[in-house]
Amino acid sequence: MDDAGLEEIRKQRMAEMQAQQGSGQNKQMEQQARAQEMKNNMLSAILDQKARARLNTVAQVKPERAQKVEMMLIQMFQRGQVMGKIGEEELRKMLEEVSKNDTKTTKVNFDRRRVQLDSDSD
Numbered sequence: 749m750d751d752a753g754l755e756e757i758r759k760q761r762m763a764e765m766q767a768q769q770g771s772g773q774n775k776q777m778e779q780q781a782r783a784q785e786m787k788n789n790m791l792s793a794i795l796d797q798k799a800r801a802r803l804n805t806v807a808q809v810k811p812e813r814a815q816k817v818e819m820m821l822i823q824m825f826q827r828g829q830v831m832g833k834i835g836e837e838e839l840r841k842m843l844e845e846v847s848k849n850d851t852k853t854t855k856v857n858f859d860r861r862r863v864q865l866d867s868d869s870d
């Protein structure tokens with residue numbers, strides 16, 4: 749085979765590999781979209797309208813906290829622990845529980861440097 753023939757085969761193979769990789773990413777994006785849609789359907793079945801609105805508001809401000817509560821709700825629903833729709837007050841209690849577990853301590857250190865013109869040195 750000559751160089752032109754080999755180069756043509758390489759180009760075809762490269763195009764095939766890129767097409768396969770692109771379709772793999774599309775499949776993954778479709779799976780993620782389906783999973784998100786299933787999660788939203790479950791949450792709309794679990795929460796009433798006001799509670800759902802509150803959870804969406806929390807998700808905008810603190811997405812990790814909202815995600816934890818969503819997972820808690822879905823697990824409770826799958827275990828059969830949820831009877832009827834959860835209201836806003838019950839959701840607030842769950843959010844408070846999660847926030848108590850996630851409290852982070854903030855430490856502030858003051859770095860005071862002495863300057864030659866400091867009045868304390870007199």
